[in-house]
Amino acid sequence: MAMLGTVERPLRVAVVGSGPSGFYAADALLKAAPVCTVDMFERQPTPYGLVRSGVAPDNMKIKSVTKTFEKIAAHERFRFFGNVEVGVTAPVSVLRRHYDAIIFACGTETNLRLSIPGEDLPGCHTATSFVGWYNGHPVYRNFHFDLTQEIAVVVGNVAVDVARILSRTADELKHTDISQDALDALAESRVREVHIIGRRGPAQAKFKKNEIRELG
Template sequence: MRIAIIGSGPSGFYAAEAVQKKVPGVAIDMFERLHAPYGLVRYGVAPDHEKLKSVTKVFDMVAGKPGLRWFGQVELGRDIQLEDLTRRYHAVVLATGAQASRRLGIPGDDKPGSYNAADFVAWYNGHPDFRHLQFDLSGETAVVVGHGNVALDVARILLKPVDELASTEIASHALEALRNSKVRKVCVVGRRGPAQAKFTNKELAEFEQLAGVTAMVRDDELTFNEASRFELESPAGDEARRNVVLLRKFSDVAADAVSPNERCIEFRFCLAPVRLEGNDEVEALVLERTALTGSAFQQGSRGTGEFFLMPCHAVFASVGYKGVAPANVPFDARAATVRHVNGRIVDESGVQQPGLYCTGWIKRGPSGVIGTNRNDSVETVATLLADLQAGALGEPAAGDDIADLLRDRGVDFLDFQAWSRLDAFEKQTGARSGKAREKLVQRHEVRAALQAVAGSSLTCTT
């Protein structure tokens, strides 16, 4: 059996792992458009959360098993086409993630100073696609719109002492920008109340111990309607209950107790962004106070007609990611996911696309934690193997190996051995300056590193 997996983030590796367990001797080719694997583990997990990156040891074990080949710097739709794969493999699994970020969609959203939190995260994590971005951190106040873990990551990175970040694998260009940052206060705002916030207690608790940073909450925003109290008292409300305990501690801090030179974070609730104001750049965010409506665990928010200005110089929209349509694959633009049934890709009429499957965020949307992708990929692989057993997968046509095709097209791709040497190079380079690693970001840096460690023999194209 021969399978192609597009994408080498968590869902791609978990899919490979699931197939390896069920089909001894399976041949798996995994394609990654960047020079490094691991997807959001490398480019989404905050650099000061090093323990979360330890899952890459599992991925390395999967990559090291016989029969799996990794092709770095190979992009679907550019270097290879879908028909190139369907001709050579029994099945193709799309694990391309959610590559785009959502905007606030309010007037003034296009002003300088209005940013996507996801872009900021990718930028400080050294993602090649976001290296060129610049973030104006010359103002004292920044606002993060959203109540998820990404919002807390952005706030923490903006406020954390740079000397503590300097030992992590944060990208050097980001570290330099943060050294010169004038941001002293970050407001994290959301449309709903503290009982509905989506950040985890572990992430929130970091602000209790963050050196030189005071966490604050306003008493009048720590109120709960009947539905919210029901949510907090139910078994499903354990995380929210623990969050509220912490937020109550933060509310004991008076705003005037924070010295002018001290850094602080303020959690704000039941506030909806209305528009961004300013002449040539963002100068303030207009917010409307909201009220919760609906039954427990299904509460939405509605505007109350009470508006006010929040002066700021930078606004980060942390309102989610969205998938990008893969070439020639049925796509639900509204959900920003591939059309599928249990991972089996179908067209608008529900007709199965033979041999095509999907997993991860491109399948279910940007939800869950890294481990959520394992169950998701297990489901997709079970669907794939059921189709194989039922005879629904045709035999791939005989022809040249995909590596030969890529060589003929002049694609400068990498194998996993090349990545392993780049990985060692990053760690060794970082160690010289006391960092966990110094990430290679741009293509010319990758080429230079390959020449430095072993010359051109590291690339599969030679």
């Protein structure tokens, strides 16, 4: 019988999730001494996780990391399977029958609830849904946001991204990675003021000075 980790019998690894963690894990495996094959499973039809659906569409520098992922994906021992939700459409027990190892690189996509009164009132949205909307995420791309009034963004890591996207003109956004639906809606936006509200001071804010400068 051929030895595990050789050309005759490569180590078969399944990677669940196609965000940065999944791709860098795949890269390390494909460069490793034992010969590995990597099959990547992603529940969305498209790869790259939050680099595609979280990172702001005008942040082309960060998004350009996908070029590295494309190179990894071009490896002859790498395969990508989209639209496969492990644990739902593909049970882990089935994967275990076909692979020597499984790496779960599923990220953390859920919202952090504030547990305050009014959190679920109409007009209150999580960053996950708004960010997913402007990035064309399949789950959020048809959401509707009222862009006729002032908007308050509660300060967090993504607050500046959201404020910047709301403040930019359609002309500025049209050359970015923004979804067409979001671009059309933002072109009609009547938002004239965006307030970022934080419970602590500027020193504790998660965004950096240059991100504030980018607001113009």
